[in-house]
Amino acid sequence: MTGILEYLGRLAEGLVLHTGRMGTMLFQAFMWLFVPPFKFRNLFRQMEFVGVKSMFVVILTGSFTGMVLALQSYNALRRFGAESLVGPTVALSMTRELGPVLTGLMVTGRAGSAMATELGTMRVTEQIDALAAMAVNPIKYLVTPRLLAGVLMLPVLTVIADFVGIVGGYVIGVRVLNINPGTFIGRIMDFVKVEDIFNGLIKSVFFGLILTLVACYNGYHASGGAEGVGRATTVTVVLSSVLILVFDYFLTSIMFSS
Amino acid sequence: MIEIVDLKKSFNGKKVLDGVNLKIERGKITVIIGRSGEGKSVLLKHIIGLLKPDSGSIYLDGIDITKLDEKELNRIRRRFGMLFQGSALFDSMTVEENVAFPLVEHTDLPMEEIRAVVREKLRLVGLVGVEKMMPADLSGGMKKRVALARAIAMDPEIVLFDEPTTGLDPIMSDAIARLILDTQRNLHTTYVVITHDIPLTYKIADCVAMLHQGKIIECGTVEEIRRTSNPVVRQFLEGRAEGPIKVA
Numbered sequence: 001m002t003g004i005l006e007y008l009g010r011l012a013e014g015l016v017l018h019t020g021r022m023g024t025m026l027f028q029a030f031m032w033l034f035v036p037p038f039k040f041r042n043l044f045r046q047m048e049f050v051g052v053k054s055m056f057v058v059i060l061t062g063s064f065t066g067m068v069l070a071l072q073s074y075n076a077l078r079r080f081g082a083e084s085l086v087g088p089t090v091a092l093s094m095t096r097e098l099g100p101v102l103t104g105l106m107v108t109g110r111a112g113s114a115m116a117t118e119l120g121t122m123r124v125t126e127q128i129d130a131l132a133a134m135a136v137n138p139i140k141y142l143v144t145p146r147l148l149a150g151v152l153m154l155p156v157l158t159v160i161a162d163f164v165g166i167v168g169g170y171v172i173g174v175r176v177l178n179i180n181p182g183t184f185i186g187r188i189m190d191f192v193k194v195e196d197i198f199n200g201l202i203k204s205v206f207f208g209l210i211l212t213l214v215a216c217y218n219g220y221h222a223s224g225g226a227e228g229v230g231r232a233t234t235v236t237v238v239l240s241s242v243l244i245l246v247f248d249y250f251l252t253s254i255m256f257s258s
Numbered sequence: 259m260i261e262i263v264d265l266k267k268s269f270n271g272k273k274v275l276d277g278v279n280l281k282i283e284r285g286k287i288t289v290i291i292g293r294s295g296e297g298k299s300v301l302l303k304h305i306i307g308l309l310k311p312d313s314g315s316i317y318l319d320g321i322d323i324t325k326l327d328e329k330e331l332n333r334i335r336r337r338f339g340m341l342f343q344g345s346a347l348f349d350s351m352t353v354e355e356n357v358a359f360p361l362v363e364h365t366d367l368p369m370e371e372i373r374a375v376v377r378e379k380l381r382l383v384g385l386v387g388v389e390k391m392m393p394a395d396l397s398g399g400m401k402k403r404v405a406l407a408r409a410i411a412m413d414p415e416i417v418l419f420d421e422p423t424t425g426l427d428p429i430m431s432d433a434i435a436r437l438i439l440d441t442q443r444n445l446h447t448t449y450v451v452i453t454h455d456i457p458l459t460y461k462i463a464d465c466v467a468m469l470h471q472g473k474i475i476e477c478g479t480v481e482e483i484r485r486t487s488n489p490v491v492r493q494f495l496e497g498r499a500e501g502p503i504k505v506a
Contacts, residue, residue, distance in 0.1 A: 121349075130346035133306050134360045135335040137328070 022217045025139065026209075029147050029216075032140035043145040050111045050146075050212070051153030055160065057106050062161035065098050066090055066168030074177050086177070087184040088191035090169030095192060095200045096256065099162040101248050103154060104207030108240040112215040115146055116236035119219025120229035128220070143216045147209060154208030155201045162197065199255040206247055211240040259284035259448055260305065260416070265314035266472075267300060274300050275311070276472030282465075287442055287449040289459045291494065292469035293503065298452040299343070301469065302418050305450065306338050307331045336364060339409030339417040343424055345401040347393040347408070353380070354389035357408045364412065379407040382444070383437055399430035403437065410441060419451040423458050435461045456495055460484075468494065470503075 073089040119142060122128050131138045166188070173179040215236045222232040260282040267275040274297040282288045292298050303309045305316060307323055315322045323334055347356050357376045361367060367375070373389075380388065383403040393401060402422060409417050422438065423431040435458050442449050442462075453459060459466055460480055467477040468491050476483060476491045486492060493501030 118350075125344050125349075126342045126346040127348055129303070129308055130340070130342055130348075132308055133335060133338065133340040133342075134363065135332040136360075136363050137332070 018217075021221070022213060025143060025217055025220070026147070026213055028139045029144045032137065032144045033148070035140065042141065043148055046145045046149035047153055049114075050107060050149045050208075051156055054107050054110050054153075054157060057110055058103055058157045058161050059164050061102050061106055062094070062099065062164040063168035065102060065161075066094060066165030066170075067172045069093055069098070069165070070169040070172040070177065074173065074179075083177070083179055084183045084187050085191075086173045086179055087169065087186075087188040090173070091166050091188045091192045092196060094162045094165035094169075095197045097200070097248075097252070099165060100154075100158045100200045100204040100207060101244065103158045103161045103204060104211060104244040105241055107150075107154065107157065107208075108211045108215075108237055108244065111150075112211040112240050113233050113237050115212065115215035116219040116222075116233045117229055119216060120222030120232040123220060123222045124225055124229060138220070143220065146216055147212045150208035150212030151205055152208075154204040154211075158201055158204040162200065202255065203248060203251050206251060207244050210243050210247060214240045214243065259319060260450075261317040262301075262305070263315045263317070265301070265304060265316065266312045267297070267304065267309065268312055273472050275304075275314075278314070278469070278472070278474055280467055280474050280477065282448065282450055284448050285446050286464040287438070287451060287462050288465045288467065289463040290450065290452045290467050290469055290474075291454060291456070291459055292452075293494070294454060296469050297472060298469055299420055302340075302420055302450065302452050306335060306340055306418060336412065337415045339412065339414035341402070341405045341409045341417065341419045341422055343420040345393070345405040347401060347405055349393050351393075352389065353385075353391050353393065353396070353404050356393065356404060357411050359408065360412045375411065376407075379411050380404070382410070382441060383407045384433075398425050399433065402426070402434055406437065406441070410445065410447070413445065414447065416448045416450065419449065419453075421453055421455075422451060423453065423455045428457075431455065431458060432461075434458075438462050456497070470494075 069090045070086055073086050074083060077083055077085050077089070119128075122142070128138045128142070131141055170181075170184060173184050174181045218232040218236045218239075222228045224231070262278050262280045262282075265275050265278040266273070278301060280290075290298055290301065300309060304311055304324075307326070311324055314324070316324050318334060318337075321334070323331065326334065348359065351359070354373070354376050357379055358372050361372045361375060365372075376389065380386065383406050385400065385403050385407070388396070388400065388404070393404070396404065419438070422434050426434065438449065438451070439462055441447070451458075451462065463480050465477070466480055466483045467474050468483075469475075470490055476486055476488050478486075483491065483495070489502050493503050499505050
């Protein structure tokens with residue numbers, strides 16, 4: 001019994017400690033945004049890394065998700081004679097839910113893990129100490145541009161995922177399942193509102209922040225050589241993915257409850 | 259120039275520094291020796307403010323740097339250069355970008371002038387034509403030299419060396435020792451070197467201090483240290499497994 005209580009106590013202590021330290025890192029990174037000198041080269045490099053280099057995987061997953069959504073919803077809707085609603089089903093699923101969530105998960109796997117590995121390696125090889133020794137604040141130099149890149153690029157990637165998802169749904173719906181193209185697009189226009197897209201993009205901003213913060217935090221505090229770096233990467237992918245799904249629920253319940 | 263007073267530091271309840279007292283003189287090479295895990299690197303990181311002590315002070319020209327905030331500390335750090343044990347070169351940058359890094363971050367010099375400074379510092383450490391190479395393509399000795407070039411890029415008043423010869427063969431170790439002596443003579447900088455390399459110590463030190471069980475137990479010139487009657491220091495200098503220091 002005492003063993004269980006001890007375990008739960010340690011779990012709670014760890015949760016409070018890491019949440020607090022992560023919050024402190026976020027606050028520091030935010031404050032450094034406003035402290036000159038501003039070096040945009042670093043930010044652009046991270047934007048390219050998070051955004052441009054994740055484009056291929058996002059396009060691939062987005063288009064196939066749209067395609068499978070069209071197939072599945074067609075099978076279900078056909079039973080009620082509502083095949084015309086395949087377009088809105090695909091579009092709403094993509095813009096509200098799957099666009100931002102899949103983009104968040106894909107970027108976590110590709111860029112978040114790489115960020116944690118890079119910062120973790122820099123930590124265990126004393127490169128982060130070297131930055132501080134050269135009077136360069138590591139949070140400003142390493143963390144702030146990465147968080148900003150995540151927040152700026154995730155909405156862009158989500159728009160792309162939304163678009164290719166709907167195109168994928170259109171191709172399957174119209175070309176394979178013989179839904180009238182006018183009906184497919186017309187019904188999308190009827191059902192999808194600007195706030196559906198906008199709210200999905202707000203979600204993606206949160207997901208961008210979550211995945212880069214978790215990656216930077218775990219990499220920055222990595223210890224114990226190569227094994228520690230590996231652990232930081234694994235924790236980053238698992239924790240970011242879980243947090244994205246948890247936050248997705250709460251953001252959905254807040255934004256779409258009305 | 260640097261005075262360390264009663265410096266204490268513990269990690270997870272384990273005392274690493276237990277009241278270190280040491281004076282480091284301007285323009286000299288001070289070598290701090292001691293066994294691995296005795297807290298030499300911890301002491302060095304305190305001197306440049308990378309770690310905060312539990313108690314005690316470090317005075318740099320009369321200013322207690324342990325009491326400074328991040329902004330003031332960064333102003334002080336510009337007077338330092340540091341060579342890390344594993345060189346700590348940024349592996350995403352070329353050699354030139356590594357050496358230029360402090361200049362790019364802290365000066366408004368035009369790129370052409372920065373490149374000229376980089377070339378000069380690399381020449382000083384005996385490297386020519388390596389500017390475009392990546393750190394991964396360099397040998398251990400070359401990495402140390404590039405790290406030294408980066409450490410002296412801003413013409414610091416004090417350079418800290420964390421185990422400069424670890425992992426190098428004896429010939430390269432001697433080359434690094436000469437480099438340390440030559441650059442110190444050229445630049446008249448204060449050097450603080452931590453090492454357990456006794457031949458290196460004898461070659462370069464103006465002053466030697468031994469760190470043992472969290473305290474400086476002996477301090478003096480190379481001759482004084484060689485003549486010491488302290489059995490702990492004698493055992494360490496002679497490299498014997500038997501003696502007052504027990505091998506765990």
